[in-house]
Amino acid sequence: xxxxxxxxxxxxxxxxxxxxxxxxxxxxxxxxxxxxxxxxxxxxxxxxxxxxxxxxxxxxxxxxxxxxxxxxxxxxxxxxxxxxxxxxxxxxxxxxxxxxxxxxxxxxxxxxxxxxxxxxxxxxxxxxxxxxxxxxxxxxxxxxxxxxxxxxxxxxxxxxxxxxxxxxxxxxxxxxxxx
Amino acid sequence: xxxxxxxxxxxxxxxxxxxxxxxxxxxxxxxxxxxxxxxxxxxxxxxxxxxxxxxxxxxxxxxxxxxxxxxxxxxxxxxxxxxxxxxxxxxxxxxxxxxxxxxxxxxxxxxxxxxxxxxxxxxxxxxxxxxxxxxxxxxxxxxxxxxxxxxxxxxxxxxxxxxxxxxxxxxxxxxxxxxxxxxxxxxxxxxxxxxxxxxxxxxxxxxxxxxxxxxxxxxxxxxxxxxxxxxxxxxxxxxxxxxxxxxxxxxxxxxxxxxxxxxxxxxxxxxxxxxxxxxxxxxxxxxxxxxxxxxxxxxxxxxxxxxxxxxxxxxxxxxxxxxxxx
Amino acid sequence: xxxxxxxxxxxxxxxxxxxxxxxxxxxxxxxxxxxxxxxxxxxxxxxxxxxxxxxxxxxxxxxxxxxxxxxxxxxxxxxxxxxxxxxxxxxxxxxxxxxxxxxxxxxxxxxxxxxxxxxxxxxxxxxxxxxxxxxxxxxxxxxxxxxxxxxxxxxxxxxxxxxxxxxxxxxxxxxxxxxxxxxxxxxxxxxxxxxxxxxxxxxxxxxxxxxxxxxxxxxxxxxxxxxxxxxxxxxxxxxxxxxxxxxxxxxxxxxxxxxxxxxxxxxxxxxxxxxxxxxxxxxxxxxxxxxxxxxxxxxxxxxxxxxxxxxxxxxxxxxxxxxxxxxxxxxxxxxxxxxxxxxxxxxxxxxxxxxxxxxxxxxxxxxxxxxxxxxxxxxxxxxxxxxxxxxxxxxxxxxxxxxxxxxxxxxxxxxxxxxxxxxxxxx
Numbered sequence: 026x027x028x029x030x031x032x033x034x035x036x037x038x039x040x041x042x043x044x045x046x047x048x049x050x051x052x053x054x055x056x057x058x059x060x061x062x063x064x065x066x067x068x069x070x071x072x073x074x075x076x077x078x079x080x081x082x083x084x085x086x087x088x089x090x091x092x093x094x095x096x097x098x099x100x101x102x103x104x105x106x107x108x109x110x111x112x113x114x115x116x117x118x119x120x121x122x123x124x125x126x127x128x129x130x131x132x133x134x135x136x137x138x139x140x141x142x143x144x145x146x147x148x149x150x151x152x153x154x155x156x157x158x159x160x161x162x163x164x165x166x167x168x169x170x171x172x173x174x175x176x177x178x179x180x181x182x183x184x185x186x187x188x189x190x191x192x193x194x195x196x197x198x199x200x201x202x203x204x
Numbered sequence: 205x206x207x208x209x210x211x212x213x214x215x216x217x218x219x220x221x222x223x224x225x226x227x228x229x230x231x232x233x234x235x236x237x238x239x240x241x242x243x244x245x246x247x248x249x250x251x252x253x254x255x256x257x258x259x260x261x262x263x264x265x266x267x268x269x270x271x272x273x274x275x276x277x278x279x280x281x282x283x284x285x286x287x288x289x290x291x292x293x294x295x296x297x298x299x300x301x302x303x304x305x306x307x308x309x310x311x312x313x314x315x316x317x318x319x320x321x322x323x324x325x326x327x328x329x330x331x332x333x334x335x336x337x338x339x340x341x342x343x344x345x346x347x348x349x350x351x352x353x354x355x356x357x358x359x360x361x362x363x364x365x366x367x368x369x370x371x372x373x374x375x376x377x378x379x380x381x382x383x384x385x386x387x388x389x390x391x392x393x394x395x396x397x398x399x400x401x402x403x404x405x406x407x408x409x410x411x412x413x414x415x416x417x418x419x420x421x422x423x424x425x426x427x428x429x430x431x432x433x434x435x436x437x438x439x440x441x442x443x444x445x446x447x448x449x450x451x452x453x454x455x456x457x458x459x460x461x462x463x464x465x466x467x468x469x470x471x472x473x474x475x476x477x478x479x480x481x482x483x484x485x486x487x488x489x490x491x492x493x494x495x496x497x498x499x500x501x502x503x504x505x506x507x508x509x510x511x512x513x514x515x516x517x518x519x520x521x522x523x524x525x526x527x528x529x530x
Numbered sequence: 531x532x533x534x535x536x537x538x539x540x541x542x543x544x545x546x547x548x549x550x551x552x553x554x555x556x557x558x559x560x561x562x563x564x565x566x567x568x569x570x571x572x573x574x575x576x577x578x579x580x581x582x583x584x585x586x587x588x589x590x591x592x593x594x595x596x597x598x599x600x601x602x603x604x605x606x607x608x609x610x611x612x613x614x615x616x617x618x619x620x621x622x623x624x625x626x627x628x629x630x631x632x633x634x635x636x637x638x639x640x641x642x643x644x645x646x647x648x649x650x651x652x653x654x655x656x657x658x659x660x661x662x663x664x665x666x667x668x669x670x671x672x673x674x675x676x677x678x679x680x681x682x683x684x685x686x687x688x689x690x691x692x693x694x695x696x697x698x699x700x701x702x703x704x705x706x707x708x709x710x711x712x713x714x715x716x717x718x719x720x721x722x723x724x725x726x727x728x729x730x731x732x733x734x735x736x737x738x739x740x741x742x743x744x745x746x747x748x749x750x751x752x753x754x755x756x757x758x759x760x761x762x763x764x765x766x767x768x769x770x771x772x773x774x775x776x777x778x779x780x781x782x783x784x785x786x787x788x789x790x791x792x793x794x795x796x797x798x799x800x801x802x803x804x805x806x807x808x809x810x811x812x813x814x815x816x817x818x819x820x821x822x823x824x825x826x827x828x829x830x831x832x833x834x835x836x837x838x839x840x841x842x843x844x845x846x847x848x849x850x851x852x853x854x855x856x857x858x859x860x861x862x863x864x865x866x867x868x869x870x871x872x873x874x875x876x877x878x879x880x881x882x883x884x885x886x887x888x889x890x891x892x893x894x895x896x897x898x899x900x901x902x903x904x905x906x907x908x909x910x911x912x913x914x915x916x917x918x919x920x921x922x923x924x925x926x927x928x929x930x931x932x933x934x935x936x937x938x939x940x941x942x943x944x945x946x947x948x949x950x951x952x953x954x955x956x957x
Contacts, residue, residue, distance in 0.1 A: 106230065106234070106243070107242060107243060155239060155242070291844070292844075293844055311846065313848045314729060314730045314846070315731075315846055318799075318800050319846060333730075334730055334846075334848070335731070374730060377730055400727030401733055406728070
């Protein structure tokens with residue numbers, strides 16, 4: 026994370042950790058309980074992590090749910106071919122979608138690390154729809170940083186974190202930082 | 205800013221080729237779905253301009269464009285105003301004025317797609333020009349080798365022999381170049397009359413006219429079409445002799461290691477360059493080449509029209525640092 | 531009506547000297563270290579410039595009659611005059627061909643009418659340049675034709691070429707050959723070598739030129755009749771001419787500026803601007819051409835000025851016609867590229883081609899009282915770049931855009947009258 030030289034003026038940049046690894050772990054445990062409670066027994070529930078940022082979180086949520094109750098299918102979806110800003114921003118490569126279970130009739134818990142404008146979630150919803158027709162889709166995110174541009178709201182949130190649009194948020198299993 | 209074009213595999217370089225192959229993995233996954241379609245290039249228009257007949261390549265490109273939700277147009281040169289004396293440049297500029305994001309061009313003259321790229325702001329994809337280049341064929345060939353042998357990234361250490369009329373083959377030029385960029389050792393097998401005048405080591409790693417000497421330890425055997433017209437130019441005395449010296453005969457097929465991939469750009473001249481039924485060759489991946497052609501062409505179209513034009517590492521860093529904005 | 535040229539560095543076949551030159555009528559009237567201008571005399575201040583006999587181009591395509599959309603005799607003459615040429619030999623691949631007195635007279639009259647340089651039509655060796663029947667050499671010679679060639683093509687039939695030489699004996703004419711064995715160059719668009727292998731283009735092998743050159747050198751030896759060889763392009767060709775001349779054979783040769791300044795890798799752009807016959811070749815070939823000019827093996831620089839309408843050059847290589855402009859850039863390319871004494875470059879541009887063309891009674895003359903005043907004055911040091919839109923030629927196919935040229939014609943004087951002044955044509 027280099028110093029920001031916008032317009033030639035040197036702005037000092039600092040990184041602040043707002044959640045440590047223990048906070049993340051506890052948030053995941055709490056979210057796992059919430060998912061189980063909300064879905065009354067996990068019947069037909071499947072977890073899908075959004076490439077790339079949501080995959081690690083989906084795996085950990087799936088592991089925690091399996092520990093507390095029982096295992097549910099976990100997969101991942103690549104939304105890069107459904108983005109509405111194609112041609113405007115570069116597309117990172119990510120792994121290919123990996124959904125080995127039937128989406129039809131399932132209750133899908135879409136998982137991403139940071140919820141921001143909502144556009145990635147919208148693209149992911151379109152991607153999932155191309156695999157089948159879920160009974161319902163719920164959204165779980167570790168961090169909600171505000172600034173929504175679409176009518177998307179999370180069902181399960183690890184932490185609400187008001188930010189400015191100039192800041193960058195990074196979330197991993199080791200913690201959440203704002204730069 | 206003029207759009208990027210794909211005129212030869214040199215435009216991509218090794219990194220670019222790998223980038224396209226990685227993208228093709230995504231597209232291949234899309235193609236495996238019951239509804240093989242994504243909205244990625246919605247609103248874009250792709251125009252096929254084929255001055256040389258080729259139903260299969262044109263269909264492959266049109267399918268690729270449609271699976272990305274792009275609109276397609278076809279210009280069939282044989283019945284066109286070109287025969288009434290309209291120049292190539294006027295033809296292209298007229299079509300471009302109708303609003304085209306990409307031209308897919310096949311022309312019998314080497315260099316024509318490059319000329320066209322200079323006359324339009326649209327992207328130009330070379331679907332084969334004269335003897336010069338056929339980059340998407342090279343990409344689907346490298347992709348086929350990669351997926352058939354379970355590789356990721358590059359193809360270092362593999363040994364390939366490409367057999368036949370290399371002199372007149374744009375497929376040969378592009379595929380040899382792409383394979384070598386990915387680390388494959390390429391031997392060209394042909395009589396001197398079917399080799400380019402100067403086959404230095406910038407062209408291939410080895411050259412021979414003895415096919416039997418290279419079959420052992422070969423990972424990929426690539427057969428080129430042997431056209432009947434070549435006989436009239438005194439390039440080979442007759443096709444029977446060509447097949448005896450350079451064809452995949454049943455006897456040679458028997459000696460070929462079973463895991464050797466057998467490839468052909470199509471359409472095959474059965475009994476000439478290939479004298480066995482491909483269905484009986486364990487390593488034949490000729491139909492996979494065709495299937496992969498669609499995924500690879502989808503990747504090329506998406507790379508040129510949809511991916512924002514940035515190079516790979518920068519894109520990855522930017523999105524990771526933004527926390528994969530969602 | 532006299533013209534005084536002061537301050538020039540005069541260079542002609544006798545060498546170099548600094549003299550003022552007075553022209554009276556169509557002749558040089560007097561020369562002296564210093565001449566005072568008479569009342570009302572027209573004065574050209576040529577301080578810092580070189581005054582030399584006007585250049586003679588053995589090889590230009592004026593396109594008229596038949597392809598006036600690319601060039602006319604008038605526009606080609608203007609380009610010639612701006613390039614410092616006072617005489618040009620017009621190639622016969624017009625439509626109709628320059629194989630009858632009517633067409634030859636027409637071309638000559640058009641040149642006289644334009645009045646910008648002396649246009650000397652050549653004749654074709656065979657009727658229609660079809661390579662089958664000899665043109666009427668004597669009849670055309672009587673109409674003033676000195677050079678005969680099927681240029682555009684070489685004479686493929688060895689028997690026909692032998693007969694042509696034997697028949698030409700004693701007629702005071704010179705046969706000139708475009709050396710190309712066509713069976714070896716079918717479909718070719720560039721030099722056959724590593725570049726064309728890479729680019730996937732059919733190649734024009736050097737041997738297609740060398741085989742015909744060898745044949746004709748032997749026919750010269752057999753018949754004793756001399757020949758001139760057009761646009762040599764390969765190292766081996768230069769070597770063969772050098773050996774033949776050392777053996778005393780009566781042959782002469784020319785080379786174009788593009789064959790000593792541009793290599794085959796220009797075709798990497800697939801730009802038909804660089805397509806020419808014979809093709810651009812390798813660095814070794816270029817070095818041999820330059821060496822051939824330096825040691826006199828190659829007698830003349832001849833441009834092979836070949837105008838083509840712009841839309842014809844904006845086509846794929848195999849469809850575009852071959853040829854490049856050359857008249858207005860010949861001096862600039864020569865001085866920028868050749869490492870030779872100036873007098874030798876001017877010999878190759880002026881008095882040597884004048885002798886080959888048979889016009890050396892009026893062109894390439896020493897600058898001395900009584901001699902015809904066909905003169906060129908140029909700035910030997912000016913570095914400039916050609917702007918296609920400003921060329922006098924009707925076409926734009928010059929390959930020298932963005933290449934620095936050295937040496938620029940300032941004035942051209944035809945029969946004592948300026949036709950180009952300060953770089954602009956007066957008619």
